[in-house]
Structure formats: structure tokens, C-alpha cells
Amino acid sequence: MDIEGLITPALILDRRRLLSNAALMRDRAGRLGVTLRPHMKTAKSPEIGRIALGCDVGDADGTGPVTVSTLREADYFRGHGFNDILYAVAIAPGKLDQAAGMMSWGLDLKIVTDTVQGARAIAAHGSPFQVLIEIDCGDHRGGVADGDAALLEIAAAVEDGGKAKICGVMTHAGQSYDCRTPESMAEVAEIERRAAVDAADRLREAGFSCSIVSVGSTPTATFARDLSGVTEIRPGVYMFSDLFQAAIGTSRIDDLAVSVLASVIGRREGDNMALIDAGGLALSKDRSGAVLDDDPGYGLVCDPLTCRPIGDLRISAVSQEHGRVTSPSGTPLTLEIGSKVRILPNHACMTSAAYEAYHVVDGGDEIIARWRRCNGW
Amino acid sequence: MDIEGLITPALILDRRRLLSNAALMRDRAGRLGVTLRPHMKTAKSPEIGRIALGCDVGDADGTGPVTVSTLREADYFRGHGFNDILYAVAIAPGKLDQAAGMMSWGLDLKIVTDTVQGARAIAAHGSPFQVLIEIDCGDHRGGVADGDAALLEIAAAVEDGGKAKICGVMTHAGQSYDCRTPESMAEVAEIERRAAVDAADRLREAGFSCSIVSVGSTPTATFARDLSGVTEIRPGVYMFSDLFQAAIGTSRIDDLAVSVLASVIGRREGDNMALIDAGGLALSKDRSGAVLDDDPGYGLVCDPLTCRPIGDLRISAVSQEHGRVTSPSGTPLTLEIGSKVRILPNHACMTSAAYEAYHVVDGGDEIIARWRRCNGW
Numbered sequence: 001m002d003i004e005g006l007i008t009p010a011l012i013l014d015r016r017r018l019l020s021n022a023a024l025m026r027d028r029a030g031r032l033g034v035t036l037r038p039h040m041k042t043a044k045s046p047e048i049g050r051i052a053l054g055c056d057v058g059d060a061d062g063t064g065p066v067t068v069s070t071l072r073e074a075d076y077f078r079g080h081g082f083n084d085i086l087y088a089v090a091i092a093p094g095k096l097d098q099a100a101g102m103m104s105w106g107l108d109l110k111i112v113t114d115t116v117q118g119a120r121a122i123a124a125h126g127s128p129f130q131v132l133i134e135i136d137c138g139d140h141r142g143g144v145a146d147g148d149a150a151l152l153e154i155a156a157a158v159e160d161g162g163k164a165k166i167c168g169v170m171t172h173a174g175q176s177y178d179c180r181t182p183e184s185m186a187e188v189a190e191i192e193r194r195a196a197v198d199a200a201d202r203l204r205e206a207g208f209s210c211s212i213v214s215v216g217s218t219p220t221a222t223f224a225r226d227l228s229g230v231t232e233i234r235p236g237v238y239m240f241s242d243l244f245q246a247a248i249g250t251s252r253i254d255d256l257a258v259s260v261l262a263s264v265i266g267r268r269e270g271d272n273m274a275l276i277d278a279g280g281l282a283l284s285k286d287r288s289g290a291v292l293d294d295d296p297g298y299g300l301v302c303d304p305l306t307c308r309p310i311g312d313l314r315i316s317a318v319s320q321e322h323g324r325v326t327s328p329s330g331t332p333l334t335l336e337i338g339s340k341v342r343i344l345p346n347h348a349c350m351t352s353a354a355y356e357a358y359h360v361v362d363g364g365d366e367i368i369a370r371w372r373r374c375n376g377w
Numbered sequence: 378m379d380i381e382g383l384i385t386p387a388l389i390l391d392r393r394r395l396l397s398n399a400a401l402m403r404d405r406a407g408r409l410g411v412t413l414r415p416h417m418k419t420a421k422s423p424e425i426g427r428i429a430l431g432c433d434v435g436d437a438d439g440t441g442p443v444t445v446s447t448l449r450e451a452d453y454f455r456g457h458g459f460n461d462i463l464y465a466v467a468i469a470p471g472k473l474d475q476a477a478g479m480m481s482w483g484l485d486l487k488i489v490t491d492t493v494q495g496a497r498a499i500a501a502h503g504s505p506f507q508v509l510i511e512i513d514c515g516d517h518r519g520g521v522a523d524g525d526a527a528l529l530e531i532a533a534a535v536e537d538g539g540k541a542k543i544c545g546v547m548t549h550a551g552q553s554y555d556c557r558t559p560e561s562m563a564e565v566a567e568i569e570r571r572a573a574v575d576a577a578d579r580l581r582e583a584g585f586s587c588s589i590v591s592v593g594s595t596p597t598a599t600f601a602r603d604l605s606g607v608t609e610i611r612p613g614v615y616m617f618s619d620l621f622q623a624a625i626g627t628s629r630i631d632d633l634a635v636s637v638l639a640s641v642i643g644r645r646e647g648d649n650m651a652l653i654d655a656g657g658l659a660l661s662k663d664r665s666g667a668v669l670d671d672d673p674g675y676g677l678v679c680d681p682l683t684c685r686p687i688g689d690l691r692i693s694a695v696s697q698e699h700g701r702v703t704s705p706s707g708t709p710l711t712l713e714i715g716s717k718v719r720i721l722p723n724h725a726c727m728t729s730a731a732y733e734a735y736h737v738v739d740g741g742d743e744i745i746a747r748w749r750r751c752n753g754w
Contacts, residue, residue, distance in 0.1 A: 007448075007471070007472065007475065007754055008469060008471065008754070009754055010754070041697055041698070069697055069698045070698065071384075089642065089654065089698050089699070090642045090643050090652070091642070092385060092640035092641075092642050092654050092714075092715060093640075093714065093715035094384070094385065094640055094715060095384065095640075098384070114643060115643065115644060115714050117644075117713065117714040117715070118642070118714050118715075121714070121715060140645070140648070141643075141652065141696065141699055141701065142642075142643045142652055142699065174696065263469035263470075263471055263472075264469075265466065265467045265468070265469050265495070265519075266467050266491060266492065266518075266519045267492060267494075268517070271517070275467070275518065275519055277466065277469055280663070280727060281726075281727070281730050282754070284661075284662060285661060285662040285663045285664070285727060286657070286662045287662070287664070319518065319551065320418055320446055320726055320727075321418070321446045321447065321466050322466070322518055322519065324518065336494065337469075337470065337492050337494040337495050337498070338469060338470035338471060338494070338495075338498060349658075349697055350657060350658070350662060350697075353658050353731070354730070354752075354753070355753065356753055375731075376731070376732065376733055377384055377385070377386055377387070377659070
């Protein structure tokens with residue numbers, strides 16, 4: 001079967017680009033002397049997790065380490081043979097039963113907290129949780145701030161019941177997404193490193209074990225110069241990359257591994273506009289590209305076979321099942337009704353989430369595999 | 378089971394509000410003398426389709442008419458006993474096999490086109506398709522423009538092979554979403570009506586059958602004063618409504634029937650900020666509320682039991698699995714770690730699409746049913 005036979009919209013994954021992106025990040029981790037614990041929040045696929053780890057897709061040895069964004073992902077990856085999983089969102093007390101349940105199946109699960117109240121709930125559960133404390137390195141989303149006395153209170157509260165143990169710290173420099181140069185991303189990577197290492201030092205000085213010092217975002221993992229004291233990085237979107245990542249310089253347009261296959265369903269010659277059957281649900285309403293110099297709208301329109309942009313065609317507007325193709329420069333649209341295009345997305349994590357599975361190609365148009373995703377909660 | 382036992386984030390549907398919204402729209406259709414062909418693109422649930430039609434949820438007689446936005450929805454509703462279905466997006470030629478396949482099971486399926494090229498593909502397929510021509514009434518998305526000679530060319534091309542037949546016209550006044558007053562929505566409703574009726578008249582004068590004259594959006598269906606010549610309306614989001622619809626006046630905040638249940642997972646006292654476990658995936662990145670006078674961010678934060686807004690708390694930022702709760706007026710946040718909130722969404726169609734199912738309540742906190750959705754393509 002080839003792309004032409006797919007029902008549109010459909011999510012296409014180019015394995016060649018994925019393999020190349022995955023190898024590059026493994027090389028970086030190797031050079032920096034840290035473990036790569038890839039974040040599966042973007043791909044949500046065990047096959048892709050194995051590729052990220054450098055194993056064969058069907059290799060049962062590809063068991064981690066990985067990072068997940070939901071407990072459903074943790075359970076799905078566990079069911080596919082992964083055994084070393086970090087759930088990298090501060091856990092809601094209502095989810096501790098689920099987490100303990102997975103551990104009872106033998107899963108080496110690590111959980112995260114960043115409040116004394118959360119730590120007390122973890123301790124009170126009475127299960128042997130392995131806990132990382134989240135550190136705020138400047139993103140000001142979650143995490144304990146630099147120097148905050150809460151760090152040691154949280155650690156003490158976690159270990160208060162004698163069952164749960166502190167095993168490390170983790171931080172995420174979300175502010176790296178505001179950077180536009182390799183230099184500024186390298187600077188944020190150093191801030192991220194220092195915040196994690198300082199917190200780990202404080203914990204160790206107070207007598208807590210802290211074997212994991214975990215950092216990471218795709219921009220900081222890509223441009224970090226030195227990760228002394230860090231044990232692992234957790235980038236995720238680098239596997240696919242997207243228009244936002246390409247624009248800020250962590251990849252090139254030709255590296256983008258996921259795209260949405262769509263059919264042309266309308267033409268409006270006078271307005272030099274075409275309609276495709278991929279709209280807000282198929283592309284997501286993510287507009288992260290709006291802050292870029294050349295706003296790609298809801299995605300760039302590409303050749304269905306090569307997945308290279310066609311002139312400056314882009315999706316300038318969406319409704320639920322319609323996408324509007326226009327050309328800012330006025331390039332005449334020659335898309336025929338029924339012809340296919342591929343759309344490169346602003347944000348691979350959000351766009352991929354609309355699909356149950358990837359249709360995998362290897363640079364060409366033949367579908368070589370179908371890999372399921374684990375969506376929802 | 379009650380709400381407290383759900384894994385968050387979860388989609389909650391208040392049946393009481395749904396029943397009331399559904400009854401109001403049936404009353405309007407009755408007063409206007411038109412058939413209600415509810416658009417299932419928002420709810421994507423046969424149970425909710427039956428409620429929209431005024432039947433019991435388990436009633437096998439609730440077989441239509443309904444409107445769908447994807448062929449997968451058509452097939453799902455067919456599998457649940459619905460028999461009169463309009464697929465209201467111009468069909469891609471590559472989907473004609475699917476459509477013909479459903480008809481071979483006895484489904485009374487209507488399809489749509491708005492180009493001569495599309496019409497030729499339909500005729501060439503050789504199946505007895507029933508075809509509506511889409512008319513542009515001012516939204517300038519799809520549709521044949523007022524007075525365009527293409528209308529009759531398309532009709533002739535559809536019937537050229539002797540199998541497919543024209544059965545009507547349909548239009549959608551998407552520009553009604555730009556209105557802010559009942560008067561302006563009533564005016565757009567009249568423009569929508571006239572465009573559809575005029576096109577139907579032209580087709581009939583040229584000898585084509587045109588038994589269906591279909592219009593509709595929630596704003597125009599709500600405020601239309603007269604629908605002479607129209608046979609059916611296709612509103613959809615009215616069943617749930619959302620913050621955008623409430624702000625433009627088609628419903629009130631207390632009518633909103635879907636919300637996202639979330640858990641508080643973080644606190645930042647100094648910034649008067651809390652974090653919940655519902656982010657961009659759970660709430661969608663839809664920012665349709667940004668054009669309103671009081672921008673709700675990514676949603677309003679409500680009491681978990683009553684689903685009434687808590688002060689002016691809202692979701693001011695999201696990342697994939699985090700939502701940031703803030704108060705523009707500085708209302709002190711007293712949300713405890715682990716406590717639940719419900720979030721009213723900007724756009725019910727987009728937010729609901731992230732979930733496999735609705736957890737149904739009846740005004741209170743007891744879960745009385747779980748209704749599946751048909752997502753994807």
C-alpha cells in the first residue's frame with residue numbers, strides 16, 4: 001500500500017528522518033556523557049521509543065529509560081516491555097493508586113513532586129515510591145525555586161513514612177522555547193544544569209540519596225556545552241521536530257519527520273485559495289508559529305511524495321474539518337481537486353495527538369508499517 | 378461512582394444542561410417550520426444524537442436525520458442505527474468508495490460537492506449518490522457563489538452519468554461567529570436563508586430536483602426569524618455550548634454542558650498561581666475566546682460539583698499536560714493540592730475531541746453513564 005491509498009487526513013511518519021534525528025540526539029548525549037531518557041510525550045509509541053534508544057523496533061531489550069507525560073503512557077509502555085519509566089509531571093494524589101499498581105507489576109517507575117502537600121500524600125500512601133523533586137530553573141511553571149527551603153522539607157516529608165524514597169531531582173527549562181540563537185539556548189542549558197546540580201548537592205548534603213539529576217528540553221539538549229553533574233537528559237520533540245523547532249534552529253525543515261496527508265477538496269480561483277480536508281482537528285489549533293518571523297499559519301503545504309514545501313503555500317485558516325491553503329506571495333495555486341498534499345505542523349506533539357497511529361514511510365510513498373499511539377489519560 | 382473517583386483529566390457531560398439545550402433547539406426548529414438535522418461534529422455520540430432528536434437514549438427509532446463532519450462519523454452512526462445522514466463537507470474523490478460502501482449497507486447517505494471537478498468524479502464513480510451542492514452565503518470558505526454559473530454546471534456534471542442525482546443545496550453561514558448581537562445574527566440568518574433558497578430556485582428552474590434546502594450554524598439557528606423556503610437546519614455546538622457561544626449570546630454560562638475535570642497538582646503562593654493536570658492536550662489550544670471582551674484564556678475554572686465559575690479564575694497558559702490557573706483581579710487562590718476543578722472550554726468541539734468518552738452526570742457528582750465518542754477519520 002502507498003500513500004495514495006490512505007483515507008485523509010492521515011498522519012505520516014518518515015522513518016528515515018526519524019532515525020537520523022534519533023541518532024543525532026544519542027550522539028549528543030554520548031558526547032555530553034549523560035544518559036538519554038527520551039520523552040515519549042510527542043511520539044507515544046513503543047516502536048519509536050525503541051528507535052530513540054537505538055534498538056531495533058521489535059527488540060525486546062529496548063526497555064528504557066524513557067520519560068512519559070501521563071500514567072496511561074507509562075502503563076502502555078510497560079505493556080510493551082519498557083521497565084524504567086519517569087512520569088515527569090508532579091503527580092496528583094488521586095493517581096498514586098495507579099502508580100503503585102504499576103509498580104506491583106514490577107515496573108521501575110519514578111514519580112515527581114514539588115510541594116510539601118504532595119510529598120505528604122506520597123508518604124501517606126505507604127508504597128515504596130521512588131521520587132524526584134522538581135526544580136524550577138526559571139520557567140516558573142512547576143518546581144521548587146532556587147534556594148527555597150521547601151526543597152529539604154519536601155524530601156523529609158517524602159521519606160517520613162519510611163517507604164517512599166527520594167532518588168533525584170528533575171527540571172525543565174521551558175524558557176528555552178523563547179530563545180532564537182544557539183548561544184542563548186546554550187546559556188539556558190547552563191542555567192538548567194546549574195539549578196539541577198545545585199539542588200542535588202543540597203539534598204546530598206542533607207543526607208538524601210540523589211542518584212538522578214535530570215534535565216532537558218530539545219533546545220537545551222541540542223545546544224548544551226557541558227552537563228557536568230547531570231546524569232540524564234529528557235528531550236522529546238527532537239524525534240520528529242516541527243516548524244517551531246526548525247525556526248528556532250534545533251533542526252532544519254528537511255528533518256521534520258511527521259506530516260499530515262490531506263486531500264484537496266475545494267478551489268476558489270479568484271482568491272487563489274484552495275481547501276483541504278485537514279482542519280483544526282487534524283492539524284491542531286496550535287499557533288506556536290505565530291511568534292516566528294515567517295508565520296506558517298497552521299502549517300506548510302508540501303509535496304505528497306518528497307514532503308518538501310511547495311513555494312510558500314501554507315494553511316492560513318482552519319475550521320473543524322477544513323484548512324484554507326493560500327500563498328502570501330501570490331504564487332498561483334495549481335492544486336487539483338482530489339490531489340494530495342502533506343502539511344508540516346507547527347507543533348508535532350499537538351498535531352500527532354489527533355491520530356491513533358502513524359503510517360510509516362521510508363522516504364518514499366510506500367507504507368511500510370502502522371505504529372499505534374497511546375492517546376488520552 | 379462519582380466524579381471524585383475519576384482519573385483526571387476527564388470529560389464531564391451534564392445531561393440536564395444537554396437535555397435543556399437540545400429541547401430549546403427542537404422548539405426553535407418547530408416554530409420555524411423546519412426539520413432539525415443536528416450536526417454531530419461536536420458530540421460525535423449516538424446517545425447524544427438521540428437526545429438531540431428528542432428520543433430516548435436507547436431508542437432504536439432515533440435514526441436521523443443527522444449531519445456528520447467525517448465519513449467515520451457516518452459509519453459509526455450507521456452502526457448505531459442511524460439511517461439518514463448528511464456528510465456536510467465537500468467530498469474528496471478518494472472517499473467515494475467509502476461512501477458507496479456505506480450506501481450498499483442501506484444507508485441513506487447524502488454527500489456534498491461545490492466544484493465541477495468534484496461533480497465529475499462523483500458521476501464517474503457510477504454509484505447512485507444523492508448530492509447536495511454547497512452554496513457560499515458569505516463565509517467564503519467553500520461553496521458556489523451567489524449567481525455563479527457553476528451551480529448549473531455542477532448539477533449537470535453530477536447527473537451526467539445517469540446514476541448520481543442532485544437532491545438539494547446546503548450552506549453554512551460561518552460569518553455568524555463574527556456577530557455579537559441577536560440582531561446581527563438574525564441578519565446573517567436571513568442572508569443564509571436567501572442564498573440557499575435562491576440557489577434551490579435556480580436549480581429547480583433548470584429542471585433539477587431540490588427537495589433539501591439546508592442551512593445552519595448555532596448562531597443563525599438560534600436567532601433566525603423566518604426560514605421560508607428552507608427545509609432543515611444543521612446546528613451542532615448548541616447541544617453543549619461553550620464560552621465563545623455564551624459570550625456571543627447564543628446561550629448563558631449556566632447552560633454549558635461539557636467541562637474538563639482536572640486535579641490541582643501545584644501551587645505557587647507568591648505568584649497567586651496554581652497548576653492543574655489539564656493542559657494543551659486536555660483543553661485544546663483553541664483560543665477563540667481571545668476575541669472576546671473578557672478573554673477566558675484556555676478556560677474558566679469552576680467548582681467541581683456545581684460547575685459554576687470560581688471568581689474570575691481562568692487558565693492563563695498551557696503546556697502539554699499543565700494548565701496555569703490565575704486570577705486577573707488577584708482573587709487569592711485557595712485550591713489545595715489534589716483537589717478537583719472543572720474547566721469550561723472556549724470551544725466544545727475542539728476540547729471534546731481529546732477524549733474517548735463522556736462521563737455523564739445529572740447535575741450532581743454521580744456518574745450515571747459513559748458515552749463513547751467517534752474520533753478521528
